[in-house]
Amino acid sequence: MQEWISHIPRIELDEPLWLLLLPLLALAAWWMRRQEQKGRVAAVTFPDVERLRHEGLEAPLLLRRLPEWLRWTALVLGVAAMTRPQLVVKQTVAHSRGIDVILALDISESMQLKDAGGRSRLDAVKSVAREFVTRHSNDRIGVVVFKGKGYTLSPLTLDHRVTGMLIDNVSPDVIRDEGTAVGTAVLIAVNRLRASQSDQKVIILFSDGVSNAGEIDPVTAASFAAAQGIRIYTAGAGSASSASSALDEGELRRVALTAGGRYFRAGTSASLAEAFESIDRLEKSELTSPVTSNKSGMFVQLLLPALFLLLFEAMLSNTRLLRVP
Structure with missing residues (x-):
């Protein structure tokens, strides 16, 4: 009042x-x-x-x-x-109730493969990430992209129009280092969330699960996230039966389990809806940007x-x- x-x-x-x-x-x-x-x-x-x-x-x-x-x-x-x-x-720049979420997008070469749906794994992941941004207007959302290395594409923000545009324009060309450093991506996302004042912090990791680069393995990075009170949800992109580069669901499941989250398949509507519902049940926190006069x-x-x-x-x-x- x-x-x-x-x-x-x-x-x-x-x-x-x-x-x-x-x-x-x-x-x-x-x-x-x-x-x-x-x-x-x-x-x-x-x-x-x-x-x-x-x-x-x-x-x-x-x-x-x-x-x-x-x-x-x-x-x-x-x-x-x-x-x-x-x-x-x-006035406040933005005033809302929500959680802080970092979307970590795998843009490695294996994400360019096309599975049964006829589109690349990266395109499927971008579609799911875009839908998440659209559905969660009250959440501050940031974006991290990674290959052999990772970097922050967008910090936590309530400006979802810009976030959506950045996701739409993501391509593998933004990082030259080859490989897939899942653990590095998790650490970058954790560092972004450590300064957050929200009671609920979440990382959603989109990848095909094949981690072969970086100085820290994904499960160890997930343990560090859990120690910071950060949940990790992992989204598997691709097909487990792909002849060229199969989806490694086991690694993604272990990461999610370690950090108190859940694993779901990015290309499955039922699994996707279940994951969104699970994230929506998290307690909301008051998020207020600086007041301006x-x-x-x-x-x-x-x-x-x-x-x-x-x-x-x-x-x-x-x-x-x-x-x-």
């Missing part, structure tokens, strides 16, 4: 001392009204005012008071403008109406609402 109230727009005054004129204006209005009641207001005397009233030239009471109200309103607005007010609106000056917005009211009052006072007695 208190946080919600703090985001309600408010007005700040750069020159608040000008407000001291308002009591003086009130005093002046009271004094002029009193002088009018005593009949001491300057006026031009006509010999037969009753005849003018009889001819219907006397304005109704509300209209007679209108120039006075316009004049005082204009003066109040002028004083308000001199205080240099600013409208302050507090936007200020906009209101000097012109107050001064222009004041000038208009004074002009309108002068026009009425010298035409239709001209005061005779």
Whole structure:
């Protein structure tokens, strides 16, 4: 409740001392009204005012008071403008409830193979990763890509439009080192998540499971992730019966088991839905980006109406609402 109230727009005054004129204006209005009641207001005397009233030239009471109200309103607005007010609106770059997720995408040569579906393993993985990003609008998502080495393609962010574009444009050409360093990719993802304030941190590793590069094996890296409270879900890409490069499900299962996650097949809709549901059941955490304050000056917005009211009052006072007695 208190946080919600703090985001309600408010007005700040750069020159608040000008407000001291308002009591003086009130005093002046009271004094002029009193002088009018005593009949001491300057006026031009006509010999037969009753005849003018009889001819219907006397304005109704509300209209007679209108120039006075316009004049005082204009003066109040002028004083308000001199205080240099600013409208302050507090905003957050993004505010949501979710978990922090790193998607680790294998872009090694074996991921270029085409299985029974007619598309490459990498294309299948990109499709699954894209669907995950689309479904999890409240989660901060980052992307790590790896071959013989790995690097962070995108840090944790709620800007899923950019994340989706980066995933769509992933290709094996972004890394020259050959091989598949699954353990290295896990460590890079862990380092990205260690600074997170979320209570729930997840790595989703997309690979065909054939790890043959890097200085740390995948299971050891998964143990390090588990020690940091990070779950790892592994998604197997490819076919276990492929003649050229079979899917190594055993390695991926061990990684997931070590880090408290689950293994699923990236190309199977039922397995995919089950994995997403399992991740969705994780406790959500409050994620708030830094608060920014936007200020906009209101000097012109107050001064222009004041000038208009004074002009309108002068026009009425010298035409239709001209005061005779």
